[in-house]
Amino acid sequence: MSTHDQCIEACQRCAIACERCxxxxxxxxxxxxxxxxxxxxxxxxxxxxxxxxxGSRFSSAICGLCADACEWCATQCEAHDHEHCQKCAEACRACVETCRSMAA
Incomplete structure (x- = not known):
C-alpha cells in the first residue's frame, strides 16, 4: 500500500473514531x-x-495541520478512561504518524 493510501485510510479511520467519541x-x-x-x-x-x-498541491501542508490537530485530540482524549476516548486517541496517534510522513 502506498504512503498516500495509508494516509487516506488513517485519516478516514481517525474521523470515524472521533465521530464515535x-x-x-x-x-x-x-x-x-x-x-x-x-x-x-x-x-x-x-x-x-x-x-x-x-493529489492537491496543498496536501503536504494539510497533512501537517492534520497531524497537529490529531496530536491535540489524542492528548485530550487519552486523558479520559472511557473506551471510546481511548480508541479515539489510538486512531489519532496512528493518523499523526502517517500525516507527519506525508508532510515531510
Missing part, C-alpha cells in the same frame, strides 16, 4: 477539550483524505 460524549462533562477536539479533528481528517486522494 464525539457522539458518546454528548451529555457528558469533560474537564478538557474533548469533545471539542474531536469536531476539529473530524473536519481536518476528512479534508486531508480528500486532498491526498486528489
Amino acid at each position: 464525539l457522539n458518546a460524549m454528548i451529555g457528558r462533562s469533560s474537564d478538557n477539550d474533548c469533545p471539542t477536539c474531536c469536531r476539529e479533528c473530524i473536519d481536518i481528517c476528512l479534508l486531508c483524505a480528500q486532498a491526498t486522494a486528489r
Whole structure:
C-alpha cells in the first residue's frame, strides 16, 4: 500500500473514531477539550483524505495541520478512561504518524 493510501485510510479511520467519541460524549462533562477536539479533528481528517486522494498541491501542508490537530485530540482524549476516548486517541496517534510522513 502506498504512503498516500495509508494516509487516506488513517485519516478516514481517525474521523470515524472521533465521530464515535464525539457522539458518546454528548451529555457528558469533560474537564478538557474533548469533545471539542474531536469536531476539529473530524473536519481536518476528512479534508486531508480528500486532498491526498486528489493529489492537491496543498496536501503536504494539510497533512501537517492534520497531524497537529490529531496530536491535540489524542492528548485530550487519552486523558479520559472511557473506551471510546481511548480508541479515539489510538486512531489519532496512528493518523499523526502517517500525516507527519506525508508532510515531510
